[in-house]
Amino acid sequence: MSRAPQIRPAATTYRGDITCPERWDTWVPRRGDVLVCTPPKCGTTWTQTMVAMLLAGRAELSERIGVISPWVDSALGEAETVRARLAAQPGRRVVKTHAPADGFPVWEGVSVIAVYRHPLDVFASLRSHVANRAGARPDHPLLRPLDEALEGFVEGELDREAVDDDTLATVTRHYRETALSGRLPELLTMHYAEMTADHPGAVRRLARAIGVAADPALVEAIVRATAFDAMRAEAHRYVPEPGTGFWRDDAGFFARGGAGRWREVVPPAALARYRARMAELVPDEDHRRWLEEGGA
Template sequence: MLAMLVNGSSHLQEKIPVLSPWVDADLGVPADEVATSLARQKGRRVVKTHTPADGFPIWEGVTVIAVYRHPLDIFFSLRKHEANKKVVTPDHPMSLPVPESILRFIDEPVDPEDFDKDTLASVTLHYSKTVLSGRYPNLNVSHYSDMLRDGHRTVRHLARAAGIEADAELIDQVAEATAFSAMKARAVDYAPVGGTGYWKSDAGFFDSGSSGKWEGKLSPAEIDLFNTRLAELVPNERARTWLLAGDG
């Protein structure tokens, strides 16, 4: 959405991952290639990162937009992504049976040497350091479940957050082009490293475009364990409720 808004059109000259690279992802694209691609772009640029806000400087003129989703939706999404990789990582936690995998996700601590090792602790640490710390001024925060409810409203919100003047025609273009079905149909252009063979299926990267992936897949005991651990990691009830469901 942001890449299209910045470029003033849903018709882009490059694939989304080229125009808006995921700068800290180890997906087989050398860092110098990413830097060169960004340097070629004129005007404002859009990059994606999973680094918490305490991991990069406060740059004047840079707009930071953070998006969160229910941690259990993250868990099941990660399992789908791991299963969709052509090259399997041996004994990856997300490849284990759900009962073992969810316990590791809930219980294991943050690994400072491997922050991409996704656990509930790493998800909530990102949230705490980015949103709850108040470190980054004028931070714009959205929840995935809220974004799903109204694509047009989401595009308008992002345009305002980024200070982009977007007329109704552009809002319509971007909302239509970024609808889940439209992105899945053009997965080779929209999925990270689409068209490179990294994924078994580029379209498989776009699983369902929904929230509540975990419903009916976990036992009551597993859900209780999750809620108990989440309360330890995010003691503030209001902050915890928002992380689970957004503004509702």
């Protein structure tokens, strides 16, 4: 397949403990490639896997998802290995990033899929995620007592040089610069709550967006293979860096699925400040509502 021409360059740079913008050059985009672009803990691995299966035309993958579909602007793995594996794949490929759309070029013929989740669900999931990372620094803000961790998440500012320190500001910037900016001509925006509520519908919508003819049998097979319990049971095929000690428990990467978990974690007294901060970061009420709940 032909190389995808660049329409415009990146407008800014994001880096962090793992995010490494110099690694974008490990992927030379082809027309028809797919970029999954989400904030962390918004269904990234799940979406990548469904897309990879649609591109393969079957619910079985030849290799673990992190090999087929790397986090392309991360410091995970050797750059030359990532570059060689991507170049060796025939046809269309899918890769992922957590950077907002102003942090990478726009390429003609490359589809971008952005998935969002209620920011407080992101917070709840991040707490489990960081606790499961063997190398997480002991003073990580998300490992503090709940009230301190939540205050840090809500009040924290965006630092483009420490973008992996996730806060409400990083989630909302991703949303503004990707879903609301109009920067990407071939963008599908999805919401995690809607995807979990209608898993088959999510597979069909992904298929339409990337131009894959998915018959009912393929959709059903992908839904079975990408059910939460099915992916958790085969965590070694789906989590980043399995079996390397990166995680305390590989299966713990899939801590809990679904939407609305934040209600079990976030104290009601904290909601007023969260809502005020959300109004500062996303002034339009309809846009705020969609980021939290999805819908038209």
